Amino acid sequence: xxxxxxxxxxxxxxxxxxxxxxxxxxxxxxxxxxxxxxxxxxxxxxxxxxxxxxxxxxxxxxxxxxxxxxxxxxxxxxxxxxxxxxxxxxxxxxxxxxxxxxxxxxxxxxxxxxxxxxxxxxxxxxxxxxxxxxxxxxxxxxxxxxxxxxxxxxxxxxxxxxxxxxxxxxxxxxxxxxxxxxxxxxxxxxxxxxxxxxxxxxxxxxxxxxxxxxxxxxxxxxxxxxxxxxxxxxxxxxxxxxxxx
Amino acid sequence: xxxxxxxxxxxxxxxxxxxxxxxxxxxxxxxxxxxxxxxxxxxxxxxxxxxxxxxxxxxxxxxxxxxxxxxxxxxxxxxxxxxxxxxxxxxxxxxxxxxxxxxxxxxxxxxxxxxxxxxxxxxxxxxxxxxxxxxxxxxxxxxxxxxxxxxxxxxxxxxxxxxxxxxxxxxxxxxxxxxxxxxxxxxxxxxxxxxxxxxxxxxxxxxxxxxxxxxxxxxxxxxxxxxxxxxxxxxxxxxxxxxxx
DNA sequence: CCAAAAGTGTTTCATTTACACCCATGT
DNA sequence: ACATGGGTGTAAATGAAACACTTTTGG
Numbered sequence: 326x327x328x329x330x331x332x333x334x335x336x337x338x339x340x341x342x343x344x345x346x347x348x349x350x351x352x353x354x355x356x357x358x359x360x361x362x363x364x365x366x367x368x369x370x371x372x373x374x375x376x377x378x379x380x381x382x383x384x385x386x387x388x389x390x391x392x393x394x395x396x397x398x399x400x401x402x403x404x405x406x407x408x409x410x411x412x413x414x415x416x417x418x419x420x421x422x423x424x425x426x427x428x429x430x431x432x433x434x435x436x437x438x439x440x441x442x443x444x445x446x447x448x449x450x451x452x453x454x455x456x457x458x459x460x461x462x463x464x465x466x467x468x469x470x471x472x473x474x475x476x477x478x479x480x481x482x483x484x485x486x487x488x489x490x491x492x493x494x495x496x497x498x499x500x501x502x503x504x505x506x507x508x509x510x511x512x513x514x515x516x517x518x519x520x521x522x523x524x525x526x527x528x529x530x531x532x533x534x535x536x537x538x539x540x541x542x543x544x545x546x547x548x549x550x551x552x553x554x555x556x557x558x559x560x561x562x563x564x565x566x567x568x569x570x
Numbered sequence: 571x572x573x574x575x576x577x578x579x580x581x582x583x584x585x586x587x588x589x590x591x592x593x594x595x596x597x598x599x600x601x602x603x604x605x606x607x608x609x610x611x612x613x614x615x616x617x618x619x620x621x622x623x624x625x626x627x628x629x630x631x632x633x634x635x636x637x638x639x640x641x642x643x644x645x646x647x648x649x650x651x652x653x654x655x656x657x658x659x660x661x662x663x664x665x666x667x668x669x670x671x672x673x674x675x676x677x678x679x680x681x682x683x684x685x686x687x688x689x690x691x692x693x694x695x696x697x698x699x700x701x702x703x704x705x706x707x708x709x710x711x712x713x714x715x716x717x718x719x720x721x722x723x724x725x726x727x728x729x730x731x732x733x734x735x736x737x738x739x740x741x742x743x744x745x746x747x748x749x750x751x752x753x754x755x756x757x758x759x760x761x762x763x764x765x766x767x768x769x770x771x772x773x774x775x776x777x778x779x780x781x782x783x784x785x786x787x788x789x790x791x792x793x794x795x796x797x798x799x800x801x802x803x804x805x806x807x808x809x810x811x812x813x814x815x
Numbered sequence: 816c817c818a819a820a821a822g823t824g825t826t827t828c829a830t831t832t833a834c835a836c837c838c839a840t841g842t
Numbered sequence: 843a844c845a846t847g848g849g850t851g852t853a854a855a856t857g858a859a860a861c862a863c864t865t866t867t868g869g
Contacts, residue, residue, distance in 0.1 A: 328631045331574055331672060386573045386670050390661040414659040414674050416635040425631050427576060427674075429659050500848075518832065520849070541847040542839035745820080763859060765822070786820040787866035 329425045333394045334381030334468070336475040337406055337433040338363050339440035340492045340508055343453050359508045361454040363472070364402045364443055365461060372422045373465035377452070379472070380404075381428065394431040402443050406433035408491035412475055420467055432475045434491040455511070483509055486528030490549035498536055498544035499523060574670045578639045579626030579713070581720040582651055582678040583608050584685035585737045585753055588698050604753045606699040608717065609647045609688055610706060617667045618710035622697070624717070625649075626673065639676040647688050651678035653736035657720055665712055677720045679736040700756070728754055731773030735794035743781055743789035744768060 343360040365377040382397035384390065391409055398404050409431055416427040443449060452460045454476055457469060464472070479488075488509070489502050503519045523529055527550065534546040588605040610622040627642035629635065636654055643649050654676055661672040688694060697705045699721055702714060709717070724733075733754070734747050748764045768774055772795065779791040 329576055329629065331576065384574065384661075384672075387663050389663060390659065390672070411659065414635065414656065416629075416674070418632050418634060427629075427635070429661070429672075498848085515833070516848080517834085517850075522831085538841090539847080540841045541845080542841095542849080544848055743821090760859070760861085761821085762823075762861080767858080782867090784820080785868045786818080787822080787868095789821060 329427065331384045332381055332426055332428045333384055333390060333397060333431065334379040334428050334471070335394050335398050335406075335409075335431045335433050336363060336379060336412065336472055337398060337402075337404060337435060338454060338475075338479070338492070339435045339437060339451075340505055341437060341440060341451065359504050361476070361508055362440075362451045363454050364404065364440075364449060364451050365464070366401050367448040367450075368465055369448065376463065376465040377450070377461045378465035379430075379468045384429075390429050391431065394429075394433070398433070402449060404433075404435055404439065404443060406435050406491075407439075408434040408487075412478065413471075415467060415471065417467070430471055430475075432478065434488065436492060436494055438494075479509055480511075484528060485523045485526050486549040486551065489529065496532060496534060496546040496548060499529075499547060500544060502529070502547070574672065576629045577626055577671055577673045578629055578635060578642060578676065579624040579673050579716065580639050580643050580651075580654075580676045580678050581608060581624060581657065581717055582643060582647075582649060582680060583699060583720075583724070583737070584680045584682060584696075585750060586682060586685060586696065604749050606721070606753055607685075607696045608699050609649065609685075609694060609696055610709070611646050612693040612695075613710055614693065621708065621710040622695070622706045623710035624675075624713045629674075635674050636676065639674075639678070643678070647694060649678075649680055649684065649688060651680050651736075652684075653679040653732075657716075657723065660712060660716065662712070675716055675720075677723065679733065681737060681739060683739075724754055725756075729773060730768045730771050731794040731796065734774065735796075741777060741779060741791040741793060744774075744792060745789060747774070747792070 338361050340359045341362045342358070343362065364380060366380050368374055368376050368378050380398050380401040382393070382400065384393040388396065390411070394409060395405070398406065410433070412430045412432045414427065414429045418425060420426055420428070440451070443451070445451065450461070454472065457464065457472060463469065483506060485502070488505060489497060492505050493501055499520050500516070502523060503514055503516060506519070507514055524531075529547045530550045532546050532548050535543040536546060537543050583606050585604045586607045587603070588607065609625060611625050613619050613621050613623050625643050625646040627638070627645065629638040633641065635656070639654060640650070643651065655678070657675045657677045659672065659674045661670075663670055665671055665673070685696070688696070690696065695706070699717065702709065702717060708714065728751060730747070733750060734742060737750050738746055744765050745761070747768060748759055748761060751764070752759055769776075774792045775795045777791050777793050780788040781791060782788050
């Protein structure tokens, strides 16, 4: 099995404000709702020079796969994700025109403040996850398919606590949590029912604190409650929870 | 990233009759219900010589990962699975004492008749999936963890049609399908409710044929109905269904 | 006729959905 | 005071579980 290279790539998502494109004319008022975004890096060499791609790089002989994902992510974007999970391994023989490359792809989440630390420039940018092609054109390699798969997995795996703590801060209002779910699922949710099901799931708990400063009744702040030792809620037996930052 | 080897391994499951170990004394009548079994191969070299392991081998430069899984599976057990799906990629630096080995692990299903073709011998055997340690001792490498993860994923992903067509034949009775689910989930299911939910799911459809020869009323035979082109029922956008044999 | 499994109907319970309504705060 | 979003109540609709019952075969 010589002549085969092992790489890692990361689909790293953050929830950032961004105007949604509407079917109406361009003059419509900007819809400043939260949307999922991901950072892309511009390739400077062939193949696919100048095209945008997922952050990633080669695996070194002594590091874990997840460590390689972390390292390459920090080298290219300075991001250190609070959540990291293996997504899938892509290994079709002609994925890369330069030779056989097998890529282990990870999905990661970062909070908005950390996301803002990324130095956006000529070769690094954020793009809305659901309209990549219109925003940055075709991605390099098979990265567009990879992003689609990551989004599909996120939608089918949303749990109240998991993405809360990693896309939002430690404390958050239920409205913020609902906005996260709305952005992920792409549809509005009933505030009353969302509140009940989220609280009833036991994965978030109320704190003493309340949000202040808004032009309406202050909202209570909640905290994510991780699944207790025994119950591996949705994760494999050998890994009772996703890797944390 | 030199000095790194890429392997594939396969957890391949079949539904075979096997006596369930009961808490009562050994003299209790054998419970000949169906249980999930998987084939293991005995290692003939170090490391872990004489220990049982998952079938697998090295990836060659020009084949797809799934093709490598198929090839190594056939070379070691002569099995050609009717269903093959990527499970996870294991790449901890010290998984193998001989050096860095990254293993892309696949899960596969075979029907009982094909499973019977395996030439069981000194170096190939079937073992019940849920009591591996008691039956064959510790597996080589981290293969025991891998099997646990495969079983966990199977339990959390059972859909009526998918596993039906691949663990049973093309035609099957609802009782047989229910036995499959009972074996996977490890608990009895209500026949009446199972029938309703299975049929209502739209993933199985009745045929004209009926089973005959049993000492009771003949059961109608059903067929699995694959998800139609549009709706990717439970599979990623770039792969609307699992790989078929 | 009897046993045994196929197949149907019905009742009950829990969960989801829809929506009306009250509460607390900044302007 | 009033607009705005936070938070609660409630009733209808949907779906899952439990179980009694009828049907059809082989012995």
